[in-house]
Amino acid sequence: MSTKMMNVRDLDSNTKAVTKAINAKEPSENVLTLITRLKEGGNPTEEMLRSTKAGVIIGKLRANENKEIAKAASELVGRWRKAVEVEKRKRAGPSATPAAAPAASDPKIAAKTSPAPPTARAKGEPYKGDSENRKNKTDGVNINRTGSSTRNACIGLMYDGLAYRSSESIMDVLEKAVACEAAAYDKYGGETQDYKKKLRSLFQNLKAKTNKELGQNVMSGKLSPKTLVSMSPDDLKSSELKKTEEKLMQENIKNAQVAQETRSISAELICGGCNQRKVAYTQAQTRSADEPMTTFCECMNCGKRWKFS
Numbered sequence: 351m352s353t354k355m356m357n358v359r360d361l362d363s364n365t366k367a368v369t370k371a372i373n374a375k376e377p378s379e380n381v382l383t384l385i386t387r388l389k390e391g392g393n394p395t396e397e398m399l400r401s402t403k404a405g406v407i408i409g410k411l412r413a414n415e416n417k418e419i420a421k422a423a424s425e426l427v428g429r430w431r432k433a434v435e436v437e438k439r440k441r442a443g444p445s446a447t448p449a450a451a452p453a454a455s456d457p458k459i460a461a462k463t464s465p466a467p468p469t470a471r472a473k474g475e476p477y478k479g480d481s482e483n484r485k486n487k488t489d490g491v492n493i494n495r496t497g498s499s500t501r502n503a504c505i506g507l508m509y510d511g512l513a514y515r516s517s518e519s520i521m522d523v524l525e526k527a528v529a530c531e532a533a534a535y536d537k538y539g540g541e542t543q544d545y546k547k548k549l550r551s552l553f554q555n556l557k558a559k560t561n562k563e564l565g566q567n568v569m570s571g572k573l574s575p576k577t578l579v580s581m582s583p584d585d586l587k588s589s590e591l592k593k594t595e596e597k598l599m600q601e602n603i604k605n606a607q608v609a610q611e612t613r614s615i616s617a618e619l620i621c622g623g624c625n626q627r628k629v630a631y632t633q634a635q636t637r638s639a640d641e642p643m644t645t646f647c648e649c650m651n652c653g654k655r656w657k658f659s
């Protein structure tokens with residue numbers, strides 16, 4: 351059996367071509383050629399079979415009136431099912447609990463003969479493993495969704511960020527990760543520095559201890575991938591963190607007001623208005639504690655006010 355990994359786009363386009371050929375009642379050789387091409391394309395993952403519905407579509411052909419097509423479809427589905435089993439066993443490694451293994455063994459994935467309902471992209475099984483340590487590697491996800499290794503790595507990064515602390519299914523997290531990467535790719539004009547910077551920043555925000563809601567909002571759809579990739583660093587911060595900063599700001603304003611009475615005249619500062627060294631100043635932490643202090647200045651000679659940090 352080939353261990354080559356199939357490209358999801360090839361799988362999708364070939365499967366669509368099979369459906370088209372069947373519906374158009376094309377000669378059986380055409381259908382058989384397409385099935386052979388799918389067979390030679392390598393082994394798809396469970397997620398790929400689900401997202402392209404290839405398992406269902408080819409599974410249906412096992413009942414085709416043409417015996418050759420039925421036989422070829424049967425062989426292909428059998429091969430795919432076996433590959434999914436192998437993959438599942440591989441991912442249920444020593445660290446994975448039985449509950450953490452996704453429902454890859456479900457024979458319905460490849461063997462279902464009735465077509466899925468029209469709206470069906472069934473939500474995957476909720477994740478039951480250790481969500482604190484979820485990553486694309488531990489989830490056994492194939493992140494190779496594009497022809498670019500950079501983009502694929504970014505999809506992996508988004509997956510790791512979104513999966514962290516989430517009990518959403520592997521399929522759902524993967525779908526969002528792909529959509530977020532694609533949105534950033536569109537917004538920042540391809541694999542640019544801004545694109546990479548944005549995805550790294552999103553990953554860090556998703557992994558932030560205080561920012562649990564960010565990933566939840568993306569997964570629930572409250573925050574669209576398009577909006578997510580357009581958010582400023584400040585918007586990405588959690589409301590908890592924003593409240594803390596707001597409180598710090600308020601305290602500093604209060605402190606600065608108290609300090610007004612006792613502010614000192616600097617020997618260093620020169621007024622840009624009158625060039626005199628009669629500048630009174632106070633300092634305050636206006637942002638988070640790791641950012642530099644802001645110095646508020648007032649010229650005692652001409653009254654000019656300014657600030658710097």
Ligand SMILES: [Zn+2]
Nearest residue numbers: 621624649652
């Ligand atoms: Zn002055």
